[in-house]
Amino acid sequence: xxxxxxxxxxxxxxxxxxxxxxxxxxxxxxxTLDMSTTYMSQISSIVGIVxxxxxxxxxxxxxxxxxxxxxxxxxxxxxxxxxxYQFLAHDTWLFSNQAFYLLLFVLAATTGGxxxxxxxRR
Numbered sequence: 302x303x304x305x306x307x308x309x310x311x312x313x314x315x316x317x318x319x320x321x322x323x324x325x326x327x328x329x330x331x332x333t334l335d336m337s338t339t340y341m342s343q344i345s346s347i348v349g350i351v352x353x354x355x356x357x358x359x360x361x362x363x364x365x366x367x368x369x370x371x372x373x374x375x376x377x378x379x380x381x382x383x384x385x386y387q388f389l390a391h392d393t394w395l396f397s398n399q400a401f402y403l404l405l406f407v408l409a410a411t412t413g414g415x416x417x418x419x420x421x422r423r
Contacts, residue, residue, distance in 0.1 A: 305364050305371055312360030312375045316410075317382075319352045346402055350409045353379060357410035361417025372414020376407030 327345060353376055360375050361368025380403040387393055 305367070308360045308363035308371050309374050309378070311363060312356045312371065312410075313378055315359055316352055316356035316375065316379055319355070320349065323348055323352065346405075349402075350405055353406045353410040354413040357413025357415075358417035358420070359413075360410075361414035362420060364414075364418065366418060368414035368416070368418030369411055370414070372411040372417070373407065375414065376410030379410070380407055 323345075327341065331341065356375050356379075357368075357372035360371040364371040383403065384395070387395075
């Protein structure tokens with residue numbers, strides 16, 4: 302149990318740090334290069350899915366077993382943090398298509414957790 306908690310904490314920390322770093326880089330690119338923001342929502346969604354997949358892999362590899370559970374918890378905790386921030390800071394609950402993206406994030410982290418356990422065993 303303590304191993305799973307540590308794996309969950311580290312994977313969630315990695316996901317949050319990577320998301321903040323990528324958001325900062327995207328902000329710099331948009332402001333300095335005068336890029337169009339038409340495709341940035343799709344690009345940021347894809348990058349978010351990849352980052353949650355990586356976070357799930359890290360959590361699954363660290364947990365040693367039941368990586369699906371660690372990945373599921375990582376994705377669910379991330380979705381909860383996003384919803385909590387959105388509710389507290391912007392006074393909105395869910396946008397129309399946001400539930401689909403949050404579900405993709407949870408599925409990506411769960412898949413990463415499954416693969417993370419299997420990579421560690423090799």
